[in-house]
Amino acid sequence: MGSFREVEVALNEMHAEAVAGIVDRVATRHRRDPTCMLQILREVQEACDWLPPEAIDRLQVVLGVPRTKIEGVAGFYAFLYTQPRGKYRILFSDNVTDRMQGSVALMERLCSSLWVEPGKVSEDGLLSVDITSCTGMCDQGPGLLVNNYAIPRLTAGLVDEIAELIRNKVPLAEWPADYFRVDDNVRRADVLLAAQMAPGDALRAARARAPSDGLMASNMRSWREGLPSGLGGPIAMLDDMKRANLRGRGGAGFMTGIKWEACRNAPLKPGQERFVVCNADEGEPGTFKDRVLLTSHADLVFEGMTAAAYAIGARRGFLYLRGEYRYLLEPLTAVLERRRREKVLGNDILGLPGADFDIEIHLGAGAYVCGEESALIESLEGKRGTPRNRPPFPVTNGYLDQPTIVNNVETFAAAALVALNGGEWYASIGTKHSAGTKLLSVSGDCERPGIYEYPFGVSIRQVLADCGARDTQAVQVSGPSGVCVAPAEFDRVIGFEDIPTAGAFTIFDNSRDMFEVARNYVHFFQHESCGFCTPCRVGTSLLKNLMDKLHNGVGSPYDFAEIEKLNQLLQAMSHCGLGHTACNPVLDTIARFRPAYEQRMTQQDFTPAFDLDRALAEARQMTGRDDAGAHLSSKHGGAA
Amino acid sequence: MSENRKLRVATTSLAGCFGCHMSFLDIDERLFTLLEHIEFDRSPLTDIKTVSPGTDIGLIEGGLCNAENVHVLREFRQNCKILVALGACAVNGGLPAQRNHLPLTTILEEVYHTSPGLANGMIPNDPELPLPLNKVHPIHEVVKIDYFIPGCPPSADAIWKVLTDLLAGREPTLGHGLMHYD
């Protein structure tokens, strides 16, 4: 009989062996490829509930990469844990819409029911409860994630049931399936959502429109090496894309045809190839259209990616799916599998020898910044999601330094329509500068939240009428990085010539405090800053502290001036779009809802951000004093 | 600045070591020139205990480590037209602020209870004593500060430069050689 210590050592060794077994199995599935690091870490965590040091020990060996690299990646993503976080890891979505739907009280309810402090692990190590950035369930919130699986439509009753399941340690797989049901809530369908298309139709249509001269040869060569240019089907596809005037749906609005052409024309070094990447890292708070496209129109998206591969000459594609949509991984994998069987994906697509293209799905792990295309590519390569220095751009130096197009989910779905019906048809929809339709993710104060597809050029007022919004005070279009629109501007229209949008349309009625809306968004950017550049890393924290200071009732005109100064600095000095736009919600609400800020400047003179009296609390407790001299007033110039 | 009225200057040392005051005195014979333009109000140099309303310049050495520091700083802010942070501790908390990574309870516990050589260790609780703040703060985090003279201590020349700039109505600056944080 060994000593207790020996038993402990033996148990640890068994644990280490078991962990190593899991790591080996996962790593082998990913060909021990370090570029799959993020996927490997995510899958190891799914098996172990966290990333124990033994897992990192083993990964060092099987991937042949230094520990610093593994820990650097693991430390970057919010959903990867290098400390135990419990068997049940609950994350409440903390978008402003979740808050409007009562998420704060629900989280308190769960925490008090299960005796756990927010942000901490319960004493028995069973669970942890925390908040996370918008999970994309704004139309059916409030939402939470349990071990990265989404549960929408939370109510007090549902929270109590969840508490009971956790208390009884019921495995997640046995929780009622209805908890996890996510509705599409499509309220208005236009050409995209109403498209009736069998898999392969768009590809066949694209090929059929190609000039007949040398069609087969050029197509086949295109699939293999993206050459030659100026001939045949792929060029016809590119021409259609350019004629379609399709602009990127992720928000920036770059001409898709031009992006594809630049990638096709980018020189390939020996051994290099071109890549098609679909950006499904739908992280902008208030956006959920990609969720719906990937749930019910995945064929359209994959067909668009395949058409893109055909046009630029790519054999490999990636779908980068945000970690919050973990529940879509299996259904999407099944769609890909079916498409391979149907010969519209994989080798010899449509029976064309050499027409090869396949798609891998990579899951993110809680990092909004990975929606930025170069950060997304870094993440795809298994690294920290830090935006790259640009130029060079991904079309020439993308995935593993090879020519890559990165397009939004909706862009690829629209591209499939272009392939199906031609560029001229597509360009005839919408407005002169904004061809086609746009999916809006409508949420907030309205009767019918959900997905609305409109031809470009629809006015804010029209959308508000259609979704049943009343007493609307403001609409945040395109999320916190977009614009906040006040009633005087409700005749403005959605489109690149007026209000461009990635799709979020968040409505606030007169009962809402727009300062608090902006403060929620500032917290979001602070949480999501990647930390690479000084202005964004430190500036978003300073901005958050100042907004909190105003919230806490100790703000003065001095702090307001500081906020304006930081806005300027973030815009001018930041490395990427996150920092550039982090102050947008503040700038917009100051411009349109200044009284909401003025109310918050309750102090005439500079007042400390921290509570001076509370700063004495520890000393009071240690000395047992509570006399007048043991207290400080927080107000400047106040009595001692 | 008008020639006929002397500027009133008050000084104090909060959580500091008086090193900045010593450095101030190091301006040596320039004190005579200075005294043609200023007169001292509350200061360790005069032993006046309160700051007169309408004092022109307050020089604050040291950061804020306890409640009394806060009271004194507020008295200066209320009664001085211009407040100047004098030296590293006033500017960023300095040496005392290096306790900030430790919880105050741990510090008091260690100092009065667990460190060896203390018989009947108890944490002083006399109401006459100011209570320590949980963190040491530079003074600009509690009241508005108009000017800063960095340095540990700032050299006599640096102090002289800033004061003469202020007396001349110029924005104070310190060039290479005068600007030091150490």
Place this chain on the structure above:
Amino acid sequence: MSHTFTLDGKTIPFAEGQTILQAADAAGVFIPHLCYHPDFKPHGSCKLCTVKVNGRQTASCTMRALPGMVVESETEELNDERRALTQMLFVEGNHFCPSCETSGNCRLQATAYHLGMMSPHFDHFFPSRAVDASHPDVLLDFNRCILCSLCVRASRDVDGKNVFALSGRGIKTHLIVNAKSGRLADTNFTLADKAAQVCPVGVILPKRHGFAVPIGERKYDKAPISETTEGR
């Protein structure tokens, strides 16, 4: 055939592929910077070297020089913004110069002097960061880390060791070392490593040398950073 651009009205020649900062450096014109070092690939994270190119702000260490560019650097606006960035770095960490061995040789401090930084301006974060004294020859004081990643690049690209990396995200970004224990002593780091030579602040400190040169007689005590060359 060399091209030129103008920097604050001065004509600066440059070779193909040089960035604005590299060309300015070669021409003897100082642009403030912290994460750039001539021996390493430009990184572009500290943003101190931000200039205005044809009216648009960009980091000069990563922006390739192009013929005819009109670049502004020594403007009040840019220097105000650079000063604010420097102040951000000061309040983000724990920078107590009087008790730092690197004082006088520190590029962060010297840059702050250059920019006339009289105070840290913002509220301090006073983060809780550790000191690692485990290594026989080198002390790590993470309190002063400004996340420039020069040691990361030096260890990876020159020493071939990957002793250092950044982990965490956002304001929680921090430097880590390549050991399960997290201790430098358990890595293969040595004083001879390039990574031991490149820290611009006082994080990576050789032991027993701290005050060989007294304070007051150090590099940036003698000349402002704008008149010195890189390296110690």
